[in-house]
Amino acid sequence: MGASDFSKLPHIGESVRRKEDYRFLTGAGQYTDDIVLAAQSFAVFVRSPHAHAKVVSVNTDAAKAAPGVIGVFTGADVAADNINGLPCGWLITSTNGEPMKEPPHPILAQGKVRYVGDGVAMVVAETLQQARDAAERVEVDYDVLPAVVNVADAAAGAVAGAGLHDIAEDNHCFKWAIGDKGAVESVFATAAHVTKLDLVNNRLIPNAMEPRAAIGSYNRGTDEYTLYVSNQNPHVERLLMTAFVMGLPEHKVRVIAPDVGGGFGSKIFLYAEDVCLTWASKKLGRNIKWVADRSESFLTDAHGRDHVSHAEMAMDANGKFLAMRVHTDANVGAYLSTFASAVPTILYATLLAGQYSTPQVYVEVDTWFTNTSPVDAYRGAGRPEATYLLERLVSRCAWDMGLAQDEIRKRNFITSFPYQTPVALQYDIGDYHACMTQSQELADVAGFAARRAASEAKGLRRGMGYSSYIEACGIAPSNIAGALGARAGLFECGEVRVHPTGSVTVFTGSHSHGQGHETTFAQVVAARLGIPVENVDIVHGDTGRVPFGMGTYGSRSISVGGAAIMKALDKIEAKAKKIAAHLMEASAADIDFAGGEFTVKGTDKKIPFAQVSLAAYVPHNYPLTELEPGLNETAFYDPTNFTFPAGTYICEVEIDPQTGVVRVDRFTAVDDFGTIINPMIVAGQVHGGVAQGIGQALMENGVYDRETGQLLTGSYMDYAMPRADDFPQFKLGHVCTPCTHNPLGTKGCGEAGAIGSPPAVINAVLDALAPLGVKDFDMPATPHRVWQAIQNAKT
Structure with a gap:
């Protein structure tokens, strides 16, 4: 069919x-925390208060003697049982032909801690309160070392003595590139105009409704383990834990992921806690539960984004794109998480052609270890980073060339399919002009001038921003992904x-x-x-x-x-x-x-x-x-290709220049998801994604103290999450060009909203602030940052 x-x-x-x-x-x-097993005990982890330190000693005597304590484990116990570190699921080869530097990631610290929240010991007790009390009695002697948290500081080698790993003393993990560098440089040498842009994609901290949770269980009668876990892919969790970490026969481990209250990528990975509970359940002969509290989640869940980039577009005199070159420094955190190496490379750089027929693209990526929580896939995983860079750059090109935001996009849209991009991917089908046309109609672009005049009459500034995104979904086929470094089938x-x-x-x-x-x-x-x-x-x-x-x-x-x-x-x-x-x-x-x-x-x-x-x-x-x-x-x-959802988003904001407050007044999203099975569910996915994207654009920002490496945004007091009253009623539209290579014609819809919305918002903010002399701005556009940009433009 x-x-x-x-x-x-x-x-x-x-x-x-x-x-x-x-x-x-x-x-x-039934979520993981709803499950209550017989003889269930509770685990609490002792975590490093320092971003970077040598672990001189760990004294557990007082904790072991505490009421209700069943066991206390440290990195020494892990090493004694030959438990391996957590693996990275994607091997990247550097431009010099060498494999990426993949340092050990022990499930409990051995010799060093490398970020605030790094696990040092696990205490297991009869009750949760007893485990918490005993954890306070674990005595750890640290020799504090210099910390580096910003990717720009790591790239510049700005912090002496801050080498995290012996295998990477300069904190450099790998350099990776795609595209024809020589051809791109040749085009730039003769281009009529070159637009340049420096930008930061801010760090995000995932916040699902359900924090991470796990229960480890061992049956000595059958010599079988069961792990109940809040996870997005239980088979991959089992494969990584058995084959790479614990050395167990796969059929002796059962992983059950019951109802999961949100994931957004942060629950794809194999985490240290999952292995610790599984391993300790046999050693103690007890079922062991661990549920993260929200503060623990802020510290230990894999974070997202955190790129610093320089981008350039070469154009002819009419604004036609000729070539693009990009350099990105990507923060991978203290260790390589499960898919950390794939996000700023395969899932990012290959999307930088976007919807545009740019003949040549060259992308170079350097990745760096820092004393922060590991950085990995977060809703969109590389695609939002690519779209943000490209769509910010395209809008800047329009302003430089004196063209409207829609016009420069229309002049450069791909119109013939299939289309082979210069960065590996081949798009099978699409209609980008149709998405643009419908989006402009739904957004009432024709009435914008009158709305802007009405805002100015009230002393407010109004701006409109565009974003024409494309993403690659499905991550396939397996043989191609394997050739690009994937360590599992897809x-x-x-x-x-x-x-x-x-x-x-x-x-x-x-x-x-x-x-x-x-x-x-x-x-x-x-x-x-x-x-x-x-x-x-x-x-x-x-x-x-x-x-x-x-x-x-x-x-x-x-x-x-x-x-x-x-x-x-x-x-x-x-x-x-x-x-x-x-x-x-x-x-x-x-x-x-x-x-x-x-x-x-x-x-x-x-x-x-x-x-x-x-x-x-x-x-x-x-x-x-x-x-x-x-x-x-x-x-x-096993798919023969990615699927390629695409669309155009238009955001309209109103800004109070006296306070810097940005209000999203209108937001229109027109997507091409191919065949749609259930429009209501698709609309819900888009709404949620757009809300997350606007959250990044206007308020969310993971920040570490530059000197100490302490997480400054470690709770909802300091990390602002969007609420319903931060948004208008979104207008949604759909174009349908069915995928040509799967039997349903579907393309996927779960990440689009988070991909297309951040650049639309920031482009709108810059459009509103341009008359005040503000030419550039990085996320998030919080009131203080907007107000400060206005003040700086006056000087």
């Missing part, structure tokens, strides 16, 4: 109410189990943490088989029940996980047609299947799907010589 046929089926494109919402809204969900698995009565259970390697998979996947199956949506159940998040899969990130669920389910449904339909043919005494080639019924071509013979499924399990009248009983099929899907 092709994508065009699939999009016409019942249930597809319908805003079916989410099946999972009833249990969430009535308190019937396929997905789906198992469709049809029951005798015609109801269906689907087992998927994808995992939901708020996206509505139980509804969307059920719609796909119901549409294909012609059965009610409520007759389809979705099972995910349990390595003991689900075939090996790669979880959810990179907006891959429907395009990769859904495609695997479609392939399994192909097998179901093929076998069911043979059964139906036998029941109706016809040839399988003459059987059609639509609307839940099998018919014989050219006749009025027909039987319902449930009759065929019953025959498969009660094979009294069944082609047993040709077919096995049952109706249960499994399929794997």
Whole structure:
């Protein structure tokens, strides 16, 4: 079945109410902290108060003697049991041909601590309070060392004695590049105009509703481990922990990720706490639970973004893009997290062509270790960083050339597909002009001048900003990703189990943490088989029940996980047609299947799907010589290419120059997600993404003290999160160019809002402030920073 046929089926494109919402809204969900096991104990981690220090000694005697304490573990215990450090899942090769510097990442500190919050010891006790009290009794002697926290300081070697790792004394992890450097430099040498821009993509601290949590359990009767964990991809968690860290047979470890209250990338990774609990559960013979409090999450969850970049665009006299060159210094934090090396390289630089037909692009990336929490994928993972840089640069080009923001984009849009970019990716399809046109209509661009005049009459400044983004979703195919450094496959698995009565259970390697998979996947199956949506159940998040899969990130669920389910449904339909043919005494080639019924071509013979499924399990009248009983099929899907959602966002802000307060007055988002299964769920994903993107643009900012390495924004008192009243009612629109290489025609929608919105907001802020002489500005546009920029422009 092709994508065009699939999009016409019942249930597809319908805003079916989410099946999972009833249990969430009535308190019937089961999150990791809701699970209570027999003989359950509690873990508390002793964490470094210093950003960089030698661990001279750790004295645990008083903690071990504290009431209720079952065990206390340190890095020495980890080393004695030969537990390896956490691995990085993506190997990058430097431009000099050498592999990236990959220092050990012990699950408890050994010899050194490298950021505030680095784990030094784990205390396990009968109750949480006893564990907390005992943790206070662990005595650690530190020899404090100089700390470096800013990526610019690390790149400049500005802090003497701040080398984090023996393998990287200069704190440099790797240098990576893509594009034809010589060709780009040749173009720049003769270009009519060159626009330059320096910018910072600020550090973000993920804040899901549910903090990270885990329970380690060991069964000595079967020599099997179970880890309950708030995680986005339990199979990858199990693979990394068993094969790389603990050296356990994979089939002896079961990872269960129940309901997950938000992830946004921060729950993709294998964290030290997960390994500690699993390892200690056997040593102590007890089930051990750990749940992070919000302050602990601020310190220890992998952070996002944190790039410092210089970008240049070469143009002809008419504003046509000829070549672009970029240099980025990326902060990876104290250690390489699971996908840290891929974010500022494969997932960032390959998107810097954007929607534009720029003939030559060259990107160079240096990555640096700092005394901060590890930096890894956060909603969009490299794509927001690329879009922010490119769309800020494109708007600057427009201002330099005296062109309107829409005009410069229209002059440079790609119009012919497939299109091979100069940075590896090949876009299969798109219609960027259509997205721009619809966005301008919904945003009422024609009425902007009147709105600006009305604002100025009140002493306010109004600005409009554009952002035309593209992202790459699905992260595939596996063989190409492997050649680029991935240490795991990037396929997905789906198992469709049809029951005798015609109801269906689907087992998927994808995992939901708020996206509505139980509804969307059920719609796909119901549409294909012609059965009610409520007759389809979705099972995910349990390595003991689900075939090996790669979880959810990179907006891959429907395009990769859904495609695997479609392939399994192909097998179901093929076998069911043979059964139906036998029941109706016809040839399988003459059987059609639509609307839940099998018919014989050219006749009025027909039987319902449930009759065929019953025959498969009660094979009294069944082609047993040709077919096995049952109706249960499994399929794997490895995409042949990324999918490429794209769109144009337009933001309109109003600024009070007396206070610097920025108010988002209007926001319009028009996206091309290909085939849309459930418009309501897609709208929710876009709303959430736009809110996160505006949060980064206007208020969120992870800041460490430059001298001590202390996290200054370690709570909601100092790290501002957006609230509902910070936003207007978003206007959404859709263009549909179905993906050409998956059976559903879908492209993915989970990250787009967070990708396209930050540059739209900042471009609008700069448009509003331009008459006051403000020419540049970095996120976040907080009132004080905006006010200060206005004051600086006056001098």
